[in-house]
Amino acid sequence: NAGVTQTPKFQVLKTGQSMTLQCAQDMNHNSMYWYRQDPGMGLRLIYYSASEGTTDKGEVPNGYNVSRLNKREFSLRLESAAPSQTSVYFCASSDRAAFFGQGTRLTVV
Amino acid sequence: GQSLEQPSEVTAVEGAIVQINCTYQTSGFYGLSWYQQHDGGAPTFLSYNALDGLEETGRFSSFLSRSDSYGYLLLQELQMKDSASYFCAVRDGSGNTGKLIFGQGTTLQVKP
Numbered sequence: 348n349a350g351v352t353q354t355p356k357f358q359v360l361k362t363g364q365s366m367t368l369q370c371a372q373d374m375n376h377n378s379m380y381w382y383r384q385d386p387g388m389g390l391r392l393i394y395y396s397a398s399e400g401t402t403d404k405g406e407v408p409n410g411y412n413v414s415r416l417n418k419r420e421f422s423l424r425l426e427s428a429a430p431s432q433t434s435v436y437f438c439a440s441s442d443r444a445a446f447f448g449q450g451t452r453l454t455v456v
Numbered sequence: 457g458q459s460l461e462q463p464s465e466v467t468a469v470e471g472a473i474v475q476i477n478c479t480y481q482t483s484g485f486y487g488l489s490w491y492q493q494h495d496g497g498a499p500t501f502l503s504y505n506a507l508d509g510l511e512e513t514g515r516f517s518s519f520l521s522r523s524d525s526y527g528y529l530l531l532q533e534l535q536m537k538d539s540a541s542y543f544c545a546v547r548d549g550s551g552n553t554g555k556l557i558f559g560q561g562t563t564l565q566v567k568p
Contacts (some may be wrong), residue, residue, distance in 0.1 A: 380556060389560040444489060445556055453559040
């Protein structure tokens, strides 16, 4: 009964380092999403994938890349981390309702 | 572009009823949904409306008027544990695979 599994839970990066956030869902959903949430703010869409093999930019895609590896997995990559990317990142999958991973708290110093 | 408007904060007392409104503007529309998020946690799904009218799930109800681009979440018999942020979200585009866009969230504080 895993739902959406997101790793890691916490990460500290130095400016310029790269990392990949992993996300997998076991609900056979077509749509998957990556959001970032800053303190006191809503969820801003970074990228989404309507189906395996397709990805589209959201509201704040700059500095990020994504890969929809298969129907289950949707990863988010920061190629050269910047302090402005310090945030909480959520992966989600959906059919009618969206289900979220537990979040990744990323700090870039 | 797409946008959703909801109040930033609402305060109510335990046992009361509170309504959180949401107005939206999207190029397409495929359902309005509501989510709850406690501090430090992930959003969790509460309710979904694809058609006009009221959907009831226990103490929570959600309403949609597509002609007014408006919906609300109604929380009854408020409990302290209902203190959280509440987000409305719309799917923008066609079908069940468009972007899922969220409002800024409404912080609900329930007082004893």
